[in-house]
Amino acid sequence: MLLEPMGTLAFHMDACLETLGSDTFAPAFAELVETLDIDQIMVFSIEGTRARCLLSRHFSNAALAGKLAGAYLDGWYLKDPLLTELLAATSNAVSVRRLEEIEADMPPDYRTIFFEAPGMLAKTTALATGERLRLFVSLYQTREGAVPVDPDLARLVGRLALQHFERVEETDVPPPLAALSEREQAVCLGILSGRKAEAIAADLGVAASTVITYRKRAYAKLGITARAGLFVLCGR
Numbered sequence: 001m002l003l004e005p006m007g008t009l010a011f012h013m014d015a016c017l018e019t020l021g022s023d024t025f026a027p028a029f030a031e032l033v034e035t036l037d038i039d040q041i042m043v044f045s046i047e048g049t050r051a052r053c054l055l056s057r058h059f060s061n062a063a064l065a066g067k068l069a070g071a072y073l074d075g076w077y078l079k080d081p082l083l084t085e086l087l088a089a090t091s092n093a094v095s096v097r098r099l100e101e102i103e104a105d106m107p108p109d110y111r112t113i114f115f116e117a118p119g120m121l122a123k124t125t126a127l128a129t130g131e132r133l134r135l136f137v138s139l140y141q142t143r144e145g146a147v148p149v150d151p152d153l154a155r156l157v158g159r160l161a162l163q164h165f166e167r168v169e170e171t172d173v174p175p176p177l178a179a180l181s182e183r184e185q186a187v188c189l190g191i192l193s194g195r196k197a198e199a200i201a202a203d204l205g206v207a208a209s210t211v212i213t214y215r216k217r218a219y220a221k222l223g224i225t226a227r228a229g230l231f232v233l234c235g236r
Contacts, residue, residue, distance in 0.1 A: 008035055016160050021167030026179040029164070030057050033139065033157060037147050040065055040120070040140040043161050044077065045133050046086055051077040052235050054135070054165055054175040056223060064118055066223030070232040071113060081105035082125060086136060089129045094158045096151045099123040118142075124149040126158025130166045137161045174234035176222060184218040187211055191227055192234060 012032035019025040033041045042065070043055035051073055058065035077083065081102040089095065099122055103111075114120065122141040129135070137158040139149050168175070174192075177185050183204065190200035190211075197215070201208040224230055 039142045062223035094128045128158040128162040187214040
């Protein structure tokens, strides 16, 4: 028997709460977001003069998410019309802003790259600030007639993301790789360290062709097509 909509939402929220701070949070969180009629979610941490991608997922076009995340990290985050507001926000707070509220402050080239070209029609962003992190948790919709995201739900999504990433301790595994399998992570970490497929294969005790297979799977999940995208996404 299928769960009722509210039951489905509660089920996914409970899954997120149970996995806060763990490697299994990312897929549970993505499933929750997808139930809200969202086509893409992006979570960025703004840290002084740099930005980090913590989560990037487009539910029907993975490559697009990787492309947009890479562009945003490549300096475009400095033109985000909500950047000043996020940096000035008090700690332990979550506020919500919609696209229509900030359109007038958006540079034309920024709007072209992140909205018009990829076909993003609506965006709801939670500005979430904790003890050590300042996050943009952005929910995008691409379909005409999509039900707008309820502000209270957007605030809850922002709060969940903040609680999770505040609990995650710094490790050698960049946050975007959390949704990958252990072997896919190992291959990506090998690539980030500058190792060739043959060397990674020797470390893992598998054939080089197997490493290439893991790499293809990882890139598909991350929405990238080359190692350059991996380096950008992981802030290396």
